[in-house]
Amino acid sequence: MTDPSPVQPDGEITLTVDGHVAVIHISRPNKLNSFTIPMVEQLESHLAVIDDSEDVRAVIVTSAGDRAFSAGADIKAFSQLSATRMWSTWIRRGHALFDKLAGLRQPSIAAIDGNAFGGGLELALACDIRVMATDAKVGLSELGIGTLPGWGGTARLQKTVGVARAKRMIFTSLMVDAETALNWGLVTDLAERPDVVAKAREIAEQIATRAPIALQMTKQIIDGQSGEGLRLTLEALGSAASSATDDFVEGVTAFRSKRPPQFSGSFDDPGPRDVLHG
Incomplete structure (x- = not known):
């Protein structure tokens, strides 16, 4: 020391x-x-x-x-x-x-x-x-x-x-x-x-060496379950999930275009991925 x-x-x-x-x-x-x-x-x-x-x-x-x-x-x-x-x-x-x-x-x-x-x-x-x-x-x-x-x-x-x-x-x-x-x-x-x-x-x-985003989300979930910042944990994870949806992209685009949004209720999904073979 x-x-x-x-x-x-x-x-x-x-x-x-x-x-x-x-x-x-x-x-x-x-x-x-x-x-x-x-x-x-x-x-x-x-x-x-x-x-x-x-x-x-x-x-x-x-x-x-x-x-x-x-x-x-x-x-x-x-x-x-x-x-x-x-x-x-x-x-x-x-x-x-x-x-x-x-x-x-x-x-x-x-x-x-x-x-x-x-x-x-x-x-x-x-x-x-x-x-x-x-x-x-x-x-x-x-x-x-x-x-x-x-x-x-x-x-x-x-x-x-x-x-x-x-x-x-x-x-x-x-x-x-x-x-x-x-x-x-x-x-x-x-x-x-x-x-x-x-x-x-x-x-x-x-x-x-761990995947940083998954690691940080895991920490927040553990803390939330133990009562440490449960409200913030739920809000943060919910906001992160919603930002990955088509609706979020549509909402922001519509806001910038000053038009009513047309929500579809779907995630921004690129389609099936073969994680084993790329």
Whole structure:
């Protein structure tokens, strides 16, 4: 989990793309990779770029240093906010940000190569797949400072490990080790700390070999079935299907020609295809 590049005093989040794999890199190791407002803004920008990309097929989220994947929101920063600003700046914006990560068309992988507490675990939970270092721990510790998980942790954790285990972790600020996290389904893979990012890249490269449109539709269907954005899933798939019909072409043509459409109720079907012989 080394980062040879200079680290900005207030931290930064960078985006690099190698082939079909995008890497989001959190770099604020002196503060356990905790988030500042500028870092939230950077991540928002990077997610917009990824979501708009036709080349990116998988995303890895990783971080700098050797102490923590991320401790979530910077406590010093948000503790100085008024209750109204806490709600409008950190909670609503953080929710929207992690929902955006979870809702990416492309599958995402969290490379948890250090401890992930509070918002750091919530960040990992917003990813589709999680690879964890064998010596790392994860937990939602917010109740210990008089607040509660504010970036989607209560919902995503209980969907991942079950209601009772989620309550056990949150109510007692339980720090879960790697083996327990694997057994509970909180993470999918374990690796020695130096190999976590490599394992995440191995998975990302496997994902990148799949048919991208079918893969992205599959992700959206799975998320919809689990309750994550069901309305958006149905609307997106319905809109995609309708855009393949003759009626859609006729509707747009008629609109541009300023005439009533003549709908046929058929798909834009080129006819039978021999997929075995071309």
